[in-house]
Amino acid sequence: MSAKKRKIQAIQHIIQPIQDILIDIKPKLTEAKRSAWPSLIPDLNKLAALAESITQQCPRSNKDWMVWLRRSIEANAGVNLWNASGPIKDGTDGVSREVVAASLIHVLQLASKAGASLSDVGRHDVAASILACAAKYEEQLRTADDDQNQHQLARVQAVTLYLSCRMEAAWREGNEGVAEFMLQKIIENDQRLRLLPTRDCESLASKLLEIGKDTLKGAQGTSDKTKFQDAIKWTQKAFAVVEYCENTGETSLGDLKRSILRSLARAYYLSSSHDPDNLDKAEASLNELIDTIDSAADRGSPEHQQLRWMRVAVLKKRHAAESQLLEAFKSIIDHMSFCDSTVTETLTKYHVLVTSIHQYTLQNALDAESGPGLPYVDRILLSLLFHCSKDDNHGRAMQDVEAAFASLENAEYELPKIPTTACLTLLWQFGDRHYSAKRWGQAADWFICGTHKVLASMARASHAKCLRKAALSHIQGGEYATASTVLRRCPGDEAVTHYLMMLAAVHQGLEDEAIRAVKTMVKAPDFDRKMLLLATQLANETDMKKLLLSVLEALLETLDIQQDEIHTEAITLIRCIIRLVVKLIDEAPANRPVLVPILIGHFSTAKSLIERFHTAKRSTIVAKDISWLWRTAYNCAVQGCAEWENAEAAVSDLFDIAQNLLEVYCTSALTDVDAELLVYLTNATFAAVSGRVFALRRRLSVTAETPEPGYLTSIVTNVASCKVRIQRVLKENRLSAAADIERVQSFVHALRVFEVEVLCLMHEWTRVSTVIEDAVHSDPPPTSTLEAIADILWIEKGCPTEVLFTALEGILHACLDRMALSVEKFSRWLRALCTVLLARNTSSDRAKAIGYIEQAVAVLEDHSMDDQDNLNVYPMDERQWLLGTSYNTGIECLHASALEEAKRWFETSTVICRFVPEGTSRAAKISETYTHLLNRYSSRGLDTT
Known part of the structure; x- marks a missing residue:
C-alpha cells in the first residue's frame, strides 16, 4: 500500500469520530435539553483536538483534495457547529456563556487555520474572506465575559493563532502593512505571550x-537598505518570542532558538555593507549560538561547522586581529572530522587568510612613508605568487594576483x-604545470x-613570449578566436607569432587570414x-588548397636556387605547385584570371631551371621532370583553347613553355x-604563334588604334x-606519316598568312x-594561302599596286595550275x-592582260552553264566586264x-559574246564595227597585214 493511501485511511479514521461527535452534540443543543449543555464542553474540546490532528496530518500543498478536506472539516464543521449552537448564544445563565465562549474559541481556531491553509495554497481571496469572518469571532471572543478565567488559556491560544x-496570510499576499500591524498586536501584550504553551510559542x-x-x-x-532592516526586525521578533516563552528546556525550542540566531547572524552579516556596526552584532549572535552548540552532542555536525566558518567570515570582514582569527580556526579544527573534503575545505580557508596577510603586508610595505618596506616588496610578491599557485580555486588565485599587481x-x-x-620564471612554471596537465x-x-605593467622592466624580452604561450594554450584548448585576440597584442616582427596566427586561423577556417600570416x-x-614544413602538413590535413599553395610558394622562394644541389628540390616543389594550381583552376573557374598567371609564372621558373641544367649538360638527371612539365603545360594550353575565354596570350605562353x-x-x-614528339613540338610552336595573332585580331576588333611597333615586331x-x-x-x-607531313605543311602556309597580316x-x-x-615558289603552290593573302591585301587601302x-598574279598561276580556286574568286x-x-598601258602589259x-x-x-543551282558558274557581271x-x-x-x-582583242571579244545574253547580235555588231574601222584605217594607208 502506498504512503498516500495509508495517510488517507488514517484521516478517514479521524473523520468518523468527528461525525459521531457532531451527531451526538446536535440534539443536546435544543432548548428542551438545557441540562445537557455542560456536557458539551468536553465534546467540543475533543472535536477541536480531532480537527487539529487532521490539519497536522494534511501537509500544506497545492493538491485540490487537501484544500477540500481542510475547508470541509475546519471551515464548514466549525460554521455548522456555530450555527447549530444559535439557540444558546443568547443564554443568560453561566452555563450558556461558558458554552458560547467554548464555541467561539473553537470556531475562531478552525477559521484561522482554514484561512492560513487556503493562503498557503495561493487562494488569497477565499482566505481573506474566511479570515474576515474570523475577525468577527475574535471580536466577540474578546468582548465575551469570562469572569472566572475558565477559558483564559484557550482564549489566548485562539487569539494568538488568529493574529x-x-x-502570515497578509505577508503572503504582499500586504506588509497589515502583516506588521498583526505582529504588533501579537507582541504588545507580554502577558498573553507568557501564557502561551511552548508549542504555540514555537509555532509563532x-x-x-x-x-x-x-x-x-x-x-x-539589491541596494535597498530597508529590506535588510525589515529582515532583521522580523528575525529579532522571532527571537523575542522565544525569549518570552523560554520557560522549558525542551530540545525543540532550543533548536528553534539556534535557527533564529543563525538567521539573525546572517542578516547582520549581509547588511553590514550598509551598516558596518552590524558586523559586531553578527559576531555576538554567532558567539552566543556557538556557545550553545559546543556542548551539544552533535557539535561536530556540518551544520554547526558552517556556523564556525561564518564566524571566520565575519572576523575577516571586520579586519579582526590575527589572534581572533586563529581562535576561530581552532574552534573549526577542534570539531573537524578528518577526511578529504574537510581537510581540503579547512586548508582552503586557511589559504584565504594567508593571502589576505600577504596582501595586507604588501600594501603596508608600499604605503610606508619612509620606505622601509620597499626592499622587501619583491620578496613579499614572490611569496604571494607562490602561495596563489597552490590555490585550488583558480579564479580566486587570478584575482589575488591581479590585486597584488594592482597595488x-x-x-x-x-x-x-x-x-x-624571478616573477616571470615563477609564472611560466605555474603555466607550464597547468599546460602539462592539459588545463x-x-x-x-x-602566462x-x-x-x-608592473613587469615592464623585462617587457621587451618576455612580453611576446608570455602572449605566445597563452595563445598556444588557448589553441590547445580549442579557443581559437581567443588565441587570435591574444596574438594580435604581440609585436609583428617575429616569425613564431605569425606561425601561431596561421595555426589559429586554420582551425577557424579563415584561409585568407592564414595566407597573410604565412606571407x-x-x-x-x-x-x-x-615552420613552412609544418604549415604544409597542416594545410594538407585541413584540405586548404589555397593555403597549401601559399606555403609551397614560400618554400620555393626561400630556396637558394643559386646552388646546383637544390635545383632538383626546387623542380619537385614547382611540380607540386603546378599540380595544385591546375586542381584549383578546375575547382574554382571564377578564380581563373588570378590562377592562370600564377601557373604560367611557375612554369617559367621551371623552364629557367631546366635550361640551367641543360646548359650544364645535366638535364638527363631531371628527364622525367622535363617530360612531366612539357606534357602538363601542353595539356593546360589545350584546355585553355577549349574552355578559357579571352585567354589567347596565356594559352600562347603555355604553348611556348611546352x-x-x-x-x-x-x-x-x-x-x-620519336616522331610523335616532333608532331607535338610543331603543334605547340604553331599554336603559340597562332594564339598571339588571334590576340592581336581581338585587340584590333576592340580598338581602332594601331598597336605599338614593338608589339607588332615581336609577333x-x-x-x-x-x-x-x-x-x-x-x-x-x-616525320613519317603522310597526315603529319600534310598538317605540318599547312602550318607553314598559315604562318605566311599571319606574317603578311x-x-x-x-x-x-x-x-x-x-x-x-x-x-x-613553294611546292606545291598553296592556293588557299595565296587566296588568304590576296584577301588581306585587297582590303588594305595602303597596299602598293x-x-x-x-x-594576284601568283594566285592566278596557282589557280590555273591546279584549278583549285572557285570560279567566282578567279573572276x-x-x-x-x-x-x-x-592601267600601265604598255604593249607587254597588254599582251599579258590578253593572255589572262x-x-x-x-x-x-x-x-558557263547558266544554272542557279550550280554555284561554280562564272559570274555574269564578270562576263560583261570581259566583253566590254x-x-x-x-x-x-x-x-x-x-x-x-587589235585583231586579237576583237577576236577574243567575239568569242566572249557566246557566253552573254544576245551574244549573236553583239558578235555581229563587233564584227561589223571591227570591219568598218579596219577599212577606214586601210584607206589611210595603214598596214593591215
Whole structure:
C-alpha cells in the first residue's frame, strides 16, 4: 500500500469520530435539553483536538483534495457547529456563556487555520474572506465575559493563532502593512505571550522566522537598505518570542532558538555593507549560538561547522586581529572530522587568510612613508605568487594576483629586472604545470599575468613570449578566436607569432587570414623553414588548397636556387605547385584570371631551371621532370583553347613553355626522338604563334588604334622563327606519316598568312612581297594561302599596286595550275589583275592582260552553264566586264595602229559574246564595227597585214 493511501485511511479514521461527535452534540443543543449543555464542553474540546490532528496530518500543498478536506472539516464543521449552537448564544445563565465562549474559541481556531491553509495554497481571496469572518469571532471572543478565567488559556491560544494566521496570510499576499500591524498586536501584550504553551510559542516564532528569511532572500542582490532592516526586525521578533516563552528546556525550542540566531547572524552579516556596526552584532549572535552548540552532542555536525566558518567570515570582514582569527580556526579544527573534503575545505580557508596577510603586508610595505618596506616588496610578491599557485580555486588565485599587481601599479612601483625575472620564471612554471596537465585555460591565465605593467622592466624580452604561450594554450584548448585576440597584442616582427596566427586561423577556417600570416612569417628575421614544413602538413590535413599553395610558394622562394644541389628540390616543389594550381583552376573557374598567371609564372621558373641544367649538360638527371612539365603545360594550353575565354596570350605562353621544354627534352635525349614528339613540338610552336595573332585580331576588333611597333615586331619575329623551326623539321624528313607531313605543311602556309597580316599593319610592303614570292615558289603552290593573302591585301587601302599585283598574279598561276580556286574568286582576281595591267598601258602589259583574258575564256567554256543551282558558274557581271574590256581595248589598239593586237582583242571579244545574253547580235555588231574601222584605217594607208 502506498504512503498516500495509508495517510488517507488514517484521516478517514479521524473523520468518523468527528461525525459521531457532531451527531451526538446536535440534539443536546435544543432548548428542551438545557441540562445537557455542560456536557458539551468536553465534546467540543475533543472535536477541536480531532480537527487539529487532521490539519497536522494534511501537509500544506497545492493538491485540490487537501484544500477540500481542510475547508470541509475546519471551515464548514466549525460554521455548522456555530450555527447549530444559535439557540444558546443568547443564554443568560453561566452555563450558556461558558458554552458560547467554548464555541467561539473553537470556531475562531478552525477559521484561522482554514484561512492560513487556503493562503498557503495561493487562494488569497477565499482566505481573506474566511479570515474576515474570523475577525468577527475574535471580536466577540474578546468582548465575551469570562469572569472566572475558565477559558483564559484557550482564549489566548485562539487569539494568538488568529493574529498569526492573519499576519502570515497578509505577508503572503504582499500586504506588509497589515502583516506588521498583526505582529504588533501579537507582541504588545507580554502577558498573553507568557501564557502561551511552548508549542504555540514555537509555532509563532517559526512563522516570524520564515518571514524574516523570505525578506532577507529578497533583499540580497539589491541596494535597498530597508529590506535588510525589515529582515532583521522580523528575525529579532522571532527571537523575542522565544525569549518570552523560554520557560522549558525542551530540545525543540532550543533548536528553534539556534535557527533564529543563525538567521539573525546572517542578516547582520549581509547588511553590514550598509551598516558596518552590524558586523559586531553578527559576531555576538554567532558567539552566543556557538556557545550553545559546543556542548551539544552533535557539535561536530556540518551544520554547526558552517556556523564556525561564518564566524571566520565575519572576523575577516571586520579586519579582526590575527589572534581572533586563529581562535576561530581552532574552534573549526577542534570539531573537524578528518577526511578529504574537510581537510581540503579547512586548508582552503586557511589559504584565504594567508593571502589576505600577504596582501595586507604588501600594501603596508608600499604605503610606508619612509620606505622601509620597499626592499622587501619583491620578496613579499614572490611569496604571494607562490602561495596563489597552490590555490585550488583558480579564479580566486587570478584575482589575488591581479590585486597584488594592482597595488604595485597604484603605488607607481616598477619592479627591477632581477625580481621581475624571478616573477616571470615563477609564472611560466605555474603555466607550464597547468599546460602539462592539459588545463589549457588556467595555463593561459598564468602566462597572461606575465604581461602586466608592473613587469615592464623585462617587457621587451618576455612580453611576446608570455602572449605566445597563452595563445598556444588557448589553441590547445580549442579557443581559437581567443588565441587570435591574444596574438594580435604581440609585436609583428617575429616569425613564431605569425606561425601561431596561421595555426589559429586554420582551425577557424579563415584561409585568407592564414595566407597573410604565412606571407608575413617568411619575411621575419627569425624565420625558420621548418615552420613552412609544418604549415604544409597542416594545410594538407585541413584540405586548404589555397593555403597549401601559399606555403609551397614560400618554400620555393626561400630556396637558394643559386646552388646546383637544390635545383632538383626546387623542380619537385614547382611540380607540386603546378599540380595544385591546375586542381584549383578546375575547382574554382571564377578564380581563373588570378590562377592562370600564377601557373604560367611557375612554369617559367621551371623552364629557367631546366635550361640551367641543360646548359650544364645535366638535364638527363631531371628527364622525367622535363617530360612531366612539357606534357602538363601542353595539356593546360589545350584546355585553355577549349574552355578559357579571352585567354589567347596565356594559352600562347603555355604553348611556348611546352615547346621550349620539349626542345630541351628532345635535344638531351640519349636515343632517337620519336616522331610523335616532333608532331607535338610543331603543334605547340604553331599554336603559340597562332594564339598571339588571334590576340592581336581581338585587340584590333576592340580598338581602332594601331598597336605599338614593338608589339607588332615581336609577333612578326615569333611567326618567322616558328616558320623556320617547322620548315627545318620538314627538311630533315623526320616525320613519317603522310597526315603529319600534310598538317605540318599547312602550318607553314598559315604562318605566311599571319606574317603578311602583321606586316601589312606595319606597312612593311617589301617584306610582304618577299613572303608572297616565297609562297608562290613553294611546292606545291598553296592556293588557299595565296587566296588568304590576296584577301588581306585587297582590303588594305595602303597596299602598293605592285605588291597586290604580285599576289594576284601568283594566285592566278596557282589557280590555273591546279584549278583549285572557285570560279567566282578567279573572276574577281583576274579582273583586278587585268585592270592593273591595262592601267600601265604598255604593249607587254597588254599582251599579258590578253593572255589572262584568254585563260578566262577557257574557264568560261568549262563553267558557263547558266544554272542557279550550280554555284561554280562564272559570274555574269564578270562576263560583261570581259566583253566590254576586250572590245574597248581592241578599239584603243586600232587607234594606236596596233592592228594585230587589235585583231586579237576583237577576236577574243567575239568569242566572249557566246557566253552573254544576245551574244549573236553583239558578235555581229563587233564584227561589223571591227570591219568598218579596219577599212577606214586601210584607206589611210595603214598596214593591215
